[in-house]
Amino acid sequence: MNELLLLSALNGLVIGSFYALMALGLSLIINLTKVINFAHGGFLAVSAYLAYSMSPYVGFWGALLIAPILTAVVGLMIESVAIRPLYGRDPLYSLLLTFGLAYVLQDAAQFIWGAQSLPFRIPQWLAAPVSNSYFFVTGYRVLMIVVMVVAVGILFSTLYHTRLGIRIRAGTLDLDMVAASGVNIRILRNLNFGIGVYLAGVAGVLAAGVIGLQPAMGESIIMPSFVAIIVGGIGSLIGTVIGGLLIGVAAGIVGMFFPSAAELVIYLMMVIVLLFRPRGLFGQKEILL
Amino acid sequence: MNGPAKSLAVVGLLALLISLPYVAPLFGIYIGLVTRIIILGLGAVALNFLIGFTGVVSFGHAAFFGLGAYGTAMVLKYFVPSTPLAIILGVLLGTLTAVLVGALIQQLRGIYFAVVTIAFGQIFYYIAMQWHTVTGGDDGLTNWSGSPIGIGSMKLHIFNDEVALYYFVLVIFIISVAIISLLLKSPFGRILLAIRENELRSSFLGVSVNRYIWVSFVISGLFMSVAGSLYALLNNFADPHTLHWTMSGDFVMMIILGGIRSLWGPLLGALLFVGLQDVISSYTEHWMFVIGIIFMIIVLYFPRGILGSLSLRLKK
Numbered sequence: 001m002n003e004l005l006l007l008s009a010l011n012g013l014v015i016g017s018f019y020a021l022m023a024l025g026l027s028l029i030i031n032l033t034k035v036i037n038f039a040h041g042g043f044l045a046v047s048a049y050l051a052y053s054m055s056p057y058v059g060f061w062g063a064l065l066i067a068p069i070l071t072a073v074v075g076l077m078i079e080s081v082a083i084r085p086l087y088g089r090d091p092l093y094s095l096l097l098t099f100g101l102a103y104v105l106q107d108a109a110q111f112i113w114g115a116q117s118l119p120f121r122i123p124q125w126l127a128a129p130v131s132n133s134y135f136f137v138t139g140y141r142v143l144m145i146v147v148m149v150v151a152v153g154i155l156f157s158t159l160y161h162t163r164l165g166i167r168i169r170a171g172t173l174d175l176d177m178v179a180a181s182g183v184n185i186r187i188l189r190n191l192n193f194g195i196g197v198y199l200a201g202v203a204g205v206l207a208a209g210v211i212g213l214q215p216a217m218g219e220s221i222i223m224p225s226f227v228a229i230i231v232g233g234i235g236s237l238i239g240t241v242i243g244g245l246l247i248g249v250a251a252g253i254v255g256m257f258f259p260s261a262a263e264l265v266i267y268l269m270m271v272i273v274l275l276f277r278p279r280g281l282f283g284q285k286e287i288l289l
Numbered sequence: 290m291n292g293p294a295k296s297l298a299v300v301g302l303l304a305l306l307i308s309l310p311y312v313a314p315l316f317g318i319y320i321g322l323v324t325r326i327i328i329l330g331l332g333a334v335a336l337n338f339l340i341g342f343t344g345v346v347s348f349g350h351a352a353f354f355g356l357g358a359y360g361t362a363m364v365l366k367y368f369v370p371s372t373p374l375a376i377i378l379g380v381l382l383g384t385l386t387a388v389l390v391g392a393l394i395q396q397l398r399g400i401y402f403a404v405v406t407i408a409f410g411q412i413f414y415y416i417a418m419q420w421h422t423v424t425g426g427d428d429g430l431t432n433w434s435g436s437p438i439g440i441g442s443m444k445l446h447i448f449n450d451e452v453a454l455y456y457f458v459l460v461i462f463i464i465s466v467a468i469i470s471l472l473l474k475s476p477f478g479r480i481l482l483a484i485r486e487n488e489l490r491s492s493f494l495g496v497s498v499n500r501y502i503w504v505s506f507v508i509s510g511l512f513m514s515v516a517g518s519l520y521a522l523l524n525n526f527a528d529p530h531t532l533h534w535t536m537s538g539d540f541v542m543m544i545i546l547g548g549i550r551s552l553w554g555p556l557l558g559a560l561l562f563v564g565l566q567d568v569i570s571s572y573t574e575h576w577m578f579v580i581g582i583i584f585m586i587i588v589l590y591f592p593r594g595i596l597g598s599l600s601l602r603l604k605k
Binding site: 030103105176260274278 | 291310346348359394400401404405407408409410412415419420534535538541542545575577578580581582584589
């Protein structure tokens with residue numbers, strides 16, 4: 001029984017890491033630019049497919065390193081062509097633009113790599129259990145949690161200790177003021193979008209090793225990521241990470257006993273949070289409006 | 290356009306809609322397609338009540354569309370074969386859900402409101418996919434039928450007479466749009482416009498903004514579920530896709546295509562949307578790619594929609 005609980009909690013932590021990585025990227029973009037990026041799941045899929053195509057040449061580790069960067073470059077280009085003109089307009093328009101973009105990315109992936117699902121090879125030793133007594137702790141699961149922790153660590157130290165990060169944080173509070181102090185906010189928003197897409201890309205490569213590749217693979221992860229943001233509170237990145245892990249673990253534990261209710265519990269948590277704390281667990285009140 | 294010209298246009302449009310079952314086949318257009326356009330148009334008009342006239346963006350309205358559809362289908366399949374009762378109960382299901390969801394989110398604004406509606410919409414999709422025994426899961430609900438609808442001594446066999454179904458849908462569409470139009474002209478509607486234009490000032494005037502947004506959300510959800518209920522009757526099928534977030538996005542796109550500031554624009558938007566989908570998918574199976582690109586171009590270069598851009602031209 002104890003082992004079962006541990007297994008499901010670990011499972012949940014792994015799923016939660018996906019949600020947290022995805023949601024962090026979404027959150028970064030929402031906070032600075034008020035753009036809800038529907039295409040985030042599309043970027044996740046693009047990165048996964050790129051990793052699939054390059055892994056015969058550069059191996060799993062090379063793909064994990066390069067594919068998200070390439071995806072981020074795609075994101076930077078799309079931001080500067082299609083999303084930049086919409087800043088300052090009603091958020092409805094950027095929402096719709098990324099909605100169209102989500103269609104485009106998904107269909108492009110299907111066009112290039114086909115509609116059937118593809119397997120993604122991971123190194124043999126990663127698929128094996130780490131220890132004999134806990135057979136379910138595979139190296140890959142450990143890797144996913146490690147990558148999440150490292151990514152979050154790097155992101156937060158960037159945000160708190162580099163000039164770029166400080167500007168991004170300042171921009172989420174008052175972008176006009178940041179622009180007035182002489183910061184080029186075009187570049188700032190562009191890089192911020194790139195970082196967000198990069199995180200989705202990392203999540204994509206990792207997800208490919210678990211669920212395989214499918215053009216619509218981002219769809220099953222993007223909705224819980226929205227919930228992670230709502231539970232954690234819009235405007236708070238720490239909240240987003242905690243929200244993601246929280247709903248992941250809840251889904252993991254409930255899914256162990258009632259598989260079909262795994263995702264329902266996520267939404268239930270969202271409803272409870274909205275009932276008792278509409279701004280989310282860590283959301284600041286002033287960012288709400 | 291002002292007074293007489295506008296009423297002339299509306300009369301012309303009505304005449305066209307009434308004659309369509311006889312005109313459309315001449316051009317090789319299947320009447321079921323026209324019915325589909327009008328139903329989706331009703332949904333888009335309903336959603337625009339909230340987005341265009343209250344200024345609140347919901348990206349999860351497919352929930353009410355789908356609930357209307359599933360409610361109607363479930364009543365007909367499991368309880369009684371009475372079509373009018375099924376429509377009423379389907380609409381009730383959608384509307385009550387809108388009341389509950391609206392109560393939870395009325396105090397949220399802007400993108401936060403949008404994000405939460407996205408997530409809420411997905412709940413019902415998820416339930417429909419998982420609760421196999423009742424909702425049919427991925428396959429949806431099929432194999433059901435209802436009684437003909439009696440009006441006086443006349444019977445409308447909407448399940449096997451396409452033209453009868455078309456007129457039935459048209460009548461409901463006209464009544465619904467008339468109600469929405471009257472609401473918008475009433476003091477209540479004026480307050481919604483005021484909230485859209487300046488929420489802070491409206492609240493200074495003593496308007497309880499949250500309450501009004503809630504009511505607007507519910508009205509919009511109500512007519513959305515009417516459209517959903519009709520959609521199930523048209524297809525004889527309750528489809529889980531009607532609950533999906535892409536459906537919500539498609540409705541918002543219809544609004545933008547037609548023009549966000551106009552009452553009738555979304556109907557035109559639905560026409561363009563269904564037309565585009567129909568034409569593109571007859572040429573390539575990658576219609577999602579093409580329609581996605583078109584969405585992006587419209588958003589970037591024609592943000593006022595087709596009607597909006599046209600009327601701006603006319604004014605100049």
